[in-house]
Amino acid sequence: MLKILWTRLQQKHRTTAYPKGPAPELPPRFLGRPKIDMSRCTPDSCRSCAGACPHGALDIGERVRIDLGKCLFCGACEAACPAGVIEFTREYRMAVGRRGELEVQDAAYRLAEALDAKSRKLFGHSLKLRQVSAGGCGACEADVNVLNTVGWDLGRFGIQFVASPRHADGLLVTGPVTENMRLGLLKTWEAVPSPKLVIAAGACAISGGPYLGHPEVHDGCTRLLPVDLFIPGCPPHPLTVLDGLLRLLGRLEKDGR
């Protein structure tokens, strides 16, 4: 017992102060939300970035646009542009409420808004989620799971991952939804009592991610389920996931601290 207490002292208190205090520091090379500055694009549009993204996240029609729902944050487009039009910043806040809002352009980015007052009353202080893993690489699950460790202590926000869909207020889906998991996902969804939420976490769940267009997958859960929150990333950083969840529940200030 004494040993346990002594070790407890050695290991110290480690839960992040966020969101009351500052967010944990991200590594210098972290690739977060990209920024597009069209004023830097060469007048003759050199098109060096054309074809830089093998996943169709980059559109260089009229203006350069990046679909964060498809982006794997590999930085290939940034590297391809000689003029510095595209720059991946260290901004971790990226979760949005509508699929279309995942588009990054030379303009403001709209983060997710809180649920309406009625839903907030229901879920705002206690949100139980059932996680369904539907065909990804397992990294999304791993970094969602991290929120349950002492470092993040998700429970202090009243958010908890539960074992049964019957006990859940919604699903957090990861993976591109393989044909082999489609039935499992839909049955789990049906088992959740209404009203219920769906959160799509990671490029796979939003668009198919690296497996976009494979006949073995359904390019994410967006065509199968009504998604309330989209969390981009491959995988999303735990901070991005937490920010999205708190935003949805209206637990962060409007100015998006």
Place this chain on the structure above:
Amino acid sequence: MSDMLAVRNAQAVPLAHMPVLEPEAFRRAVLDAVASGARIASFFGRPLPSGRLGVLCALAHDHAGTLSLLGMEAGEEYPSLSPDCPQAQLFERELAEQWGLRPKGHPWLKPVRFAPPRRPGGEPMGSGPCGVMPFYRVGGEEIHEVAVGPVHAGVIEPGHFRFQCRGETVKHLEISLGYQHRGVERALTGGPDARTSHYMETLAGDTTVGHAWAYCQALEALGRVEAPARAAVLRAAALELERLANHLGDLGALAGDVGFLPTQSYCGRLRGDALNMTALLCGNRFGRRLLKPGGTGCDVDERTLDELRLRLDALARDSASALRLLWDAPSVTARFEGAGALTLGDARALGLVGPSVRACGALQDVRRNQPFGVYRYAMIPVSTWDTGDVFARAHVRWMEFQRSVVFLRELFETLPAGPVLRAPGSPAPESVVVSLVEGWRGEVCHAAVTDAAGRFAAYKVVDPSFHNWPGLALALRGQGISDFPLCNKSFNLSYCGVDL
């Protein structure tokens, strides 16, 4: 062995040099090699222009430090190896599922992934949705069946488990996977292209570095280039960091499964600290973008190196204190000892790899037996234990953790100067290469066969979990069903790495 082509790990050779035998002779040759101590590292097929199927088997000779390659051409069927060689059974089921090639005499031919056939016009092997197949049943009134999954209780990947129990005791466990099947291996054919490295980094997300390295090594061999010394050291650092993070996570989870919460909590945090060290190298906690064919995609500066050294010391110190607590708790060790025990004989027969086979006493580690990268010049001692139980699998992980820390310190001290990337040439045509890496779960094996244009005619991935899932099933025999989570965690196998 004279009827096989001997190669080293990650040595590309012309396909024409590989002997191609008739099915019966092929079967004999593989069986003889396995009987004299070789392991099947890979075993896969590709369609030939003739319409027949070209099968390739890569055998690992751990003591000689070599691999041998052997081919077979077959039409519809061939004599099965599985009755005499259990480690072939999943490979043979896979061949049947993908290409419709029937192993005659296979004891129980069932789908592996419930995947659509890859041969045009082929018949699917499963007759219904994923997981619908005849499961092994134990008869008798006292027997009851427990079915779990595909959606499990935790935040974890899907799989289906069926336990045949008498009371609390598990008589038999059958595991059915395939739910994560997303067609990666199929999509790799015809590459390499711009998507290839993303596929490699997501074969199994927690083994990003292991798989990326196996791929890079294969492409470097085909492109006749060797990664510069500095990149080689950075790769090893990333691989050992991946091992640290995952071993810590597993040790914490094992503590949690026996209700020992202090170690579980500390390890949860410490695992994150290890992941964040990888993120310091490349910005991503799983090591995405770090490895590139020809070297690494990023370099480190002195300041980062200093920071890494500091963090490693803190990690080693805090982990030692968290784990000391675990090993000193008799209530924990009592649960670990004797649970889910495997004999060395069974482990070898099933062809297990990684900490799971080392926990049975086997001196088997790619870093030592088939060394690659810096492991060719620097030794990292192999960690073994001989009880084959949960305790052994936990203890081996802890020994490996400590040895990796020492090794990492050395790497950080001896980082050579110079470039980190030397782009490989275009892949040699009509060639074959087998590339092995010791990932944290065990042997990661990638095999590539190129066509006349140097494109992948076949790219075969064998995640260590592919070898090890049957080990978990066997370890459960005679155990209390309530010990399943503990036994399962002690293997901690990948679903997506198998389902591909």
